[in-house]
Amino acid sequence: MTNEQIAATFERIASLMEIQGEVIYKTLAYRRAAETLRMLGEDIATVRAEGRLLSLPGVGKAIAEKIEELLDTGSLAFLERLEEEVPPSLLELLEVPDIGPKKAALFWKQAGITNLVELSEAARAGRLRGLPGMGEKSEARILAGIEALGRRSKRLSIHTADRIARRWLETLRATPGVERIEAAGSLRRRKSTVGDLDFVAACHEPAALMTAFTSHPEVERVLGQGENKSSIETTGGVNIQLWVQPPERFGTLLQFVSGSKEHNVRLRELAQKQGLSLSERAIQKSDGSEMLFEEEAGVYAALGLAYIPPELREDRGEIQAALTGRLPQLVERRDIRAEFHCHSTFSDGSASIEAMARAAVQRGLKVLAITDHSAGLAVAGGLSVERLAEQRAEIKRVQDLLGDQILLLQGSEVEILSDGSLGYPDEVLAQLDLVIASLHFSLRQPREVITARLIGAMRNPHVDIIGHPSGRLLPDREGADLDWEAVLAAAAETQTALEIDANPSRLDLDEVYARRAAELGVLLAVDTDAHSPDHLDFLEYGLGVARRAWLEPRHILNCRGDKEILGWLQERKG
């Protein structure tokens, strides 16, 4: 079983136990372990084989034994018993807003409802309103919630979420009394995909802002409206929540709504140990007096912590690091001096080499590699060897035009063909300044085959970077089923850089493997894979992944100067 499968099993156990009415802390323990598995970056089977299970956060004796049983047998007697006691189809009910474990248990035990269809029928027939704690409004709310499931958008790409947020914030910012308003939540933490949007505002007249929010023309329905917090569903099926506090409490509010939930729980535990109580309104001392924070940084400082950038707030060790002064010096936009992956009209890009180069200069880049597709990818206009020569001439022309404003490299995004060979023969690759090797098709090959295909490319001495290593497409298409440990080990051994493709529909490597790669001494390249000048601005999303992976400039090839980069490439050519 994979890490993800075991994590999903633990989530399932947690939810079933909750419905069963088990103490909440047991279920939390299973969820914590699931999160640990998802963020691991190495194969859980390896961790087990090396006897390190108990060293994982949130894994104790009971959960370690269950991991072992799952690895050994592929099943779990404990879960099978649980599923005999609690019908697993009840988990469907938890998808409905306003239905949690208590309601699910109520519907099951007192109305015999075990799945979503039965729930829907019961609500329509008015059979829910008689149950304890239920009334007509609750029944209607649940019916509306079931209908909303069909409308609900999938997780949004960060780019889409950004655009929606910007549009809304612009409107809301114009409301009288609004001093500050911005996006928080997972969008601010720069997660690769975003579920709901969360906005926070500093405002003296919250009522006016709340009205502006809930009466916005794009509102499909209002899910809740209070003094400090409202939430709506948009016509596009996206849920947005708006939180409001007066300006003097904006710091704690922004901190709280930025999350993650797990980070906040740790932070509040830390506050408690110091005799303080942290909430979205203030830090309260034991004598009842409040400390207010207009700025978020003050909250961390008051708890004795260095400022933790939002991208790190996932309860992955950042609070301990902040306590001991060991937070990473995260890579920033201004550290990036090179772009190694872009396309021009020579293949499937929409702009000329000159236009791309000028756009790169505008953005302050000092090195740009033009990496059009190679032969072997006909759909993307892959270049023949003859066209490659024409392209070299054009790159030289533009280089002469731009002089020392930028260093242009002739590269290629070379296809790794299904049999593992590359789109150009070695003598052609040898003439290029830089070679990215990428997978675009036959991604569903069995693990051993596709892993060998990728590692084979790394072993070619001309290949410098592996482009978008997994081939995933967000939000839906999963990447290749790679043996990541073998891939990362090969990258470390051959000193091949792995790309973090910044295109918001890729973001590949993901943050988990990017962090693991850096730990193993693998060099990362943050590239936009731009097919037009404005795509160069996707860089911010790639940096989001890099920062969430705790990367510093020293981990990233693009942070080096032109001479260093040329030196690195030269060295590789031997």
Next chain:
DNA sequence: GCCGTTTTCGGCCCGACTGTTTTCAGTCG
């Protein structure tokens, strides 16, 4: 079920909002 610069046992974040309640439970983030 996990965990320990107050603990190997006794803790485990905090508040807003809703709907059902006459003071609170459930859900959510």
